[in-house]
Amino acid sequence: MNLHWTETASCVSVDADLFFPLGDETVHAEQIAEIRRVCAACPAARRCLEWALTTGEPEGIWAGTTPGERRRIRAARKAPSAAVTGTPAAPAATASTAPAPVSVKVSGGRAR
Template sequence: MMRNSHDAPKTLQRPAWWGDKGVCRDQDPDLFFPDDWRRGPGKLDAIAAKRVCGRCPVVEPCLHDALERGETHGVWGGLDPDERLQLKYPAQRDPAQDPGGGEEAGDASQLLQEAVSV
């Protein structure tokens, strides 16, 4: 299915994009980009954003794109920047949080499941 480009005249078309199906499109963007996702009101926003991601049909492609782009801010694909770093650098993951002995520290689906079940 083709749709109009946002940046071009209505006569130009572009392929459908997975982001068009994102549940976050109907949410306040500030929810996904709190000033401090580690504490206070920002942490509550990050938790709420992850809950939105938990209902999203395109959470996996969202996370994949965020990892490819190296996003360093905001909740993408159900993960905050610290969680995305854990995927990128699994050796940095806290062994106390990894009951599997570190073998699956980089498992995106497990980390994603933990994040969206907050």
């Protein structure tokens, strides 16, 4: 049986609205910290983060990362290497350095 990564996500039984805090991320630091605790133990976190980075997901917390954190990760991945330009490129963040939300379909909630 080959499960889609969303089916093994730790947040599968969590209300999806939790992963979409309204307003500025600094205002919702406690909610984001709660989400990151869920994502920290998630077996699908790496795949969740890659999905959010690949699709350019502009909202929500995915693999424990905020929209701003994902923008910085994408920018770091696009930065030219130091060997080509002679200037240091920003280090690429990985799932191990960035906490992780997860995209799952929750009953009665919206798809994540």
